[in-house]
Amino acid sequence: MTDFSDLMLDVAKVRNDFPILDREVHGKPLVYLDNAATCQTPRQVIEVFDDYYGRYNANIHRGLHTLSDEATAAFERTRDKVRAFINAREIREIIFTRGTTEAINLVANAWGRANLKAGDEVLISQLEHHSNIVPWQLLAAEIGFTIKVIPVDERGVLDQDAYRDLFTERTRLVAVNHVSNAFGTVNPISDMARVAHAHDALILVDGAQAAPHEQIDVVAMDADFYAFSGHKVYGPTGIGVLYGKAELLSAMPPWQGGGEMIKTVSFEAGSTFADIPHKFEAGTPAIAEVIALGAALDWVAGIGLPLIRAWEHRLTEHATRELSRIDGLRILGTAPGKAAVMSFVVDGAHSQDIGLLIDQLGVAIRTGHHCAQPLLSHFGVDATCRASFAAYNTPEEIDIFVESLERVIGMVR
Ligand code: PLP
Secondary structure (H helix, E strand, C coil), X not given: CCCCCCCCCCHHHHHHCCHHHHCEECCEECEECECCCCCCXXXXXXXXXXXXXXXXXXXXXXXXXXXXXXXXXXXXXXXHHHHHHHCCCCHHHEEEEXXXXXXXXXXXXXXXXXXXXXXXXXXXXXXXXXXXXXXXXHHHHHHCCEEEEECECCCCCECHHHHHHHCCCCEEEEEEECECCCCCCECCHHHHHHHHHHCCCEEEEECCCCCCCCCCCHHHHCCCEEEEEHHHCCCCCCCEEEEECHHHHHXXXXXXXXXXXXXXXXXCCEEEECCCCHHHCCCCCCHHHHHHHHHHHHHHHHHCHHHHHHHHHHHHHHHHHHHHCCCCEEEECCCCCCCCEEEEEECCECHHHHHHHHHHCCEECEEECCCCHHHHHHCCCCCEEEEECCCCCCHHHHHHHHHHHHHHHHHHC
């Protein structure tokens, strides 16, 4: 049995913050292990919506009245919380987007269109989520640059020698995830950034899966761009972040036009644009969601990412040991120090059948390609089951999951 007693995480207290964890599914207590897709929100985040819409709902930045001032102040306070969360130097380097996907599309469309030419090269990795593949493919089809893929080994670890060998004088950008959503691999971003910069290329980091598990320091890792989503870090859906170095963002053209992002608009002289970050925040943003993201980051800080990470690592060790006992079960993604993601396939049992049947027992896991089709097909599968853990999961839940899985496998084999 894995020992958790040395860790100072009071998981019962943590769980108390999450009302959804008290519900039942199909008459069974919910065991929620789909955190890599979306994790649950603590009541401190949920309460923001009541408070905002009940007390100070107003459009931000332009208003001179009290409600608008209060909303603007709360919104901009979150920008500073995000800055601190990723250790960025300046608040103007923090842009709010709808999520990681929109943040990457912003870089592709604003930086990519202005800086990439036919014949250039962009490096992505075999581990990428579709949201860090497809925007580059769409742009490559228009512009004519080449996408090259950093390979993985059998554990799901990126081959760093092959990575170095992929660079040429035409390499302009490396776009890579910090943590793989399908396998949990944690990539050595600082080292990869050093190599990219030595070749005068930029590095964009998809941090969607890192934000809930890893302490992020964009300055120490020297990321040029870093993206993450609120709903994977105990916050709401519909909100995410793009960090970019101020000099890069300032030099980029806007990608969406509208209110908020201009300095002046004239039929005769055209438009001039606001300074960053507003240049990239056209239209009314998701105000309550931004403020709620701030509450989520406060909640994470209240426990501390190092403790969350240690707890989840212990859960992952425990799950690895228990799952390895199941006959015919193969774990995909065995990178050392991987994040709390367990992907697996079972001989003679379709992942989808497992997912549907285990839900009947109250256990929520994800099945399918996890938006990482190139990775899965490289490993010869088109779907896996994926259980992913958060700070509120317990060893007892892992045991229920494994017992339920054994029952389900018995039913379908
Ligand atoms: N990148 C990774 C590694 C992810 O896991 C996800 C979501 O699963 C995304 C990007 C896309 O995030 P969103 O759907 O919040 O934009």
